[in-house]
Amino acid sequence: MLVAVFSTQPYDREHLERAAAGTGIAWRWFDSRLDADTVALAADATAVNCFVNDDLNAAVLERLRDFGVRLVTLRCAGFNQVDVPAAARLGLPVVRVPEYSPHAVAEHAVGLVLMLDRRLHKAYNRVREGNFSLDGLLGFDLHGRTVGVVGTGRIGGRFAEIMLGFGCRVLAHDPRENAVLASRGVRFVTLAELLAESDIVSLHCPLTPATHHLIDADRIALMKPGAMLVNTSRGGLVDTRAVIAGLKTGHLGHLGLDVYEEEAGLFFDDKSDAIIRDDVFARLLTFPNVVVTAHQAFFTRNALEAIAAQTVRNLVHFERGEPLEAVVTA
Numbered sequence: 057m058l059v060a061v062f063s064t065q066p067y068d069r070e071h072l073e074r075a076a077a078g079t080g081i082a083w084r085w086f087d088s089r090l091d092a093d094t095v096a097l098a099a100d101a102t103a104v105n106c107f108v109n110d111d112l113n114a115a116v117l118e119r120l121r122d123f124g125v126r127l128v129t130l131r132c133a134g135f136n137q138v139d140v141p142a143a144a145r146l147g148l149p150v151v152r153v154p155e156y157s158p159h160a161v162a163e164h165a166v167g168l169v170l171m172l173d174r175r176l177h178k179a180y181n182r183v184r185e186g187n188f189s190l191d192g193l194l195g196f197d198l199h200g201r202t203v204g205v206v207g208t209g210r211i212g213g214r215f216a217e218i219m220l221g222f223g224c225r226v227l228a229h230d231p232r233e234n235a236v237l238a239s240r241g242v243r244f245v246t247l248a249e250l251l252a253e254s255d256i257v258s259l260h261c262p263l264t265p266a267t268h269h270l271i272d273a274d275r276i277a278l279m280k281p282g283a284m285l286v287n288t289s290r291g292g293l294v295d296t297r298a299v300i301a302g303l304k305t306g307h308l309g310h311l312g313l314d315v316y317e318e319e320a321g322l323f324f325d326d327k328s329d330a331i332i333r334d335d336v337f338a339r340l341l342t343f344p345n346v347v348v349t350a351h352q353a354f355f356t357r358n359a360l361e362a363i364a365a366q367t368v369r370n371l372v373h374f375e376r377g378e379p380l381e382a383v384v385t386a
């Protein structure tokens with residue numbers, strides 16, 4: 057079976073090749089994103105394999121189907137980049153990797169919290185330049201602080217448990233209450249209550265039409281003055297212009313982002329010699345109390361191995377006509 061792999065990075069190739077040894081899967085590697093301009097690259101493939109910033113809209117899916125592609129595999133958990141109802145209409149199954157390492161993402165979110173709180177990004181540079189002053193590095197104890205977790209599935213649940221370990225009071229908001237977390241003392245509240253009471257808010261819900269710009273100007277206004285916002289889920293959950301306004305007035309005290317709503321075409325590539333043309337993103341980078349990582353929360357050895365193993369399993373099941381695991385449904 058020939059699989060066209062889009063948005064390929066060297067580490068994807070290494071892990072997928074290793075996981076597929078002996079299966080007969082043939083890979084064709086493309087570093088470009090899958091979109092309307094590149095879809096023809098999949099013309100003779102049986103399956104495609106995509107990542108977070110590929111664009112699987114209805115027109116792209118239709119062309120894949122017309123080329124004879126029979127399966128869409130995602131090497132990620134989120135599937136907001138796929139028009140799932142269109143894929144269903146076209147009879148194209150979409151499979152993903154729902155649980156490769158919730159620890160990887162939750163731990164990265166905690167890393168952003170600690171970095172912002174203790175100004176580690178500033179301290180690192182300062183000490184390297186021989187500046188051992190502590191002025192401006194004053195942080196706060198996490199112990200005793202209130203942390204709000206939006207979305208308590210696999211990743212948010214893990215994040216909540218870690219924050220309980222720090223001695224934080226944890227509030228959560230999720231349409232499906234997580235009974236295990238509730239039994240450990242996490243209190244499920246409305247989003248408005250969570251925003252009003254939390255010193256730190258961390259987003260772990262999926263991006264859907266209902267959650268697009270979940271954090272907008274009105275919701276930022278509900279947050280405690282000086283609160284911290286962390287987003288390791290999907291960029292579209294946050295209205296970036298609104299958070300910039302909140303940072304400028306000082307109402308928002310700290311911002312940690314691993315995802316950005318316009319990250320496609322920016323993240324995952326070395327742009328160090330390029331001019332950044334996105335003025336909104338460039339403005340974000342000017343704040344001393346903002347830390348941005350380029351969608352790296354998933355990026356651990358354990359996660360890459362698990363992603364490759366599940367992706368190969370998905371392809372092998374399809375080829376053998378066995379029931380598919382991890383099918384995405386609307």
Ligand code: NAI
Nearest residue numbers: 134207208209210211212229230260261262288289353354
């Ligand atoms: P999950 O499906 O286990 O949990 C998502 C939770 O969000 C569910 O409990 C669901 O009920 C809840 N939810 C849905 N709508 C909500 C709303 N309006 N308000 C509050 N909660 C809501 O998903 P998992 O594995 O925990 O992943 C969460 C998200 O993390 C993914 O959708 C993906 O976008 C993102 N992610 C980011 C990565 C990164 O590298 N930065 C890597 C992997 C996932």
